[in-house]
Amino acid sequence: MEQILANVIKKYHMENRVMFHSFSAPSLETLSKLLPKIPRIFIVGSLKRINFEVLSYVNGINISADLITQNPDLIQQLHKLHKKVYVWAEMDESPKLWNWLINNDIDAVVTNFPATAYRYNMAKKRLINLVLTKMQFFIVGLQKEFLKIHILRLKLIKNTFFTKYSRQQCR
Template identity: 30%
Template structure:
């Protein structure tokens, strides 16, 4: 078992130690040596690509209501750090363009989750694709979604980009879905993934990137399943656990 192949992706940045989906969280992930970051994209009322997890602003910021009902200017005034802890007061909601600007100076892979599973953001796929091309990030992004129609759209619009199917709970016919869709990434929740499923997905040519493993037992269990990526809220801790596991392997 060659552990070098298992990468650590910081889920919403280093969500366990920093306010999720903020530049502070992404910077932390880069500094501690994660190979990738995972984050979520919505649209503002004026069609800008906004990085935040929920459809609404209430949980993580000092604003309320839907992201889609606020202009990018309004969203730029929001505080996205204070609710996590006072030391992050003034941390902003980032936009995709800012993350790409920042990413020019590092080599992080970026798993962009298109948040079309609850709201249909008209044209969001094309906007993301255009920005990827503009910044020449083609080899550094993976586009994923629970809404597999969004992934289908990306496939039509930009077949060269890497795409992944997100699952929460696995349908009986998951193997059939993977075979039909012929995508690159299989992103199941960690509790649904079994060794047998992992083997099946691998045979179909998929990269397996389960989410989200935070404690040692879960991280080691996934490593033993020979997954490609472990998504975690605590990337620094996960890297240490993996290294220790490897040295005892």
């Protein structure tokens, strides 16, 4: 089946428009040889299915949100191994779940509610932009204060120099 799929993808030049998500590690391994540039994501419902052999031919792990709540360091560990983290859950449009998802360092959410995912993602981007804008104003404010202090120091040095120089000239 993987060979047929690879042939169709190549025939229609879809290599840059697809990714594979599969529960089948052997299928992903075969696809890694047939189409090595296409991302391969291994879907797991148990940590027992993740091992170094599987990680050698996948680009990411599609994991249950429950496993992440039970293993809070899992996202960071997978990222250290240079693997993307996709999360799925028995989803609804619960704000509690979406707030949790959007505030974790995950790479993607697999959902039946793409409009909700889009709204939360846009809200997060707006918040990040707002924070960055406020930080820029703060930094500009600090820079202005630094310049004022620097100018005052230069004036003080200048006045001290000229006062000292003037006294020497008067003698």
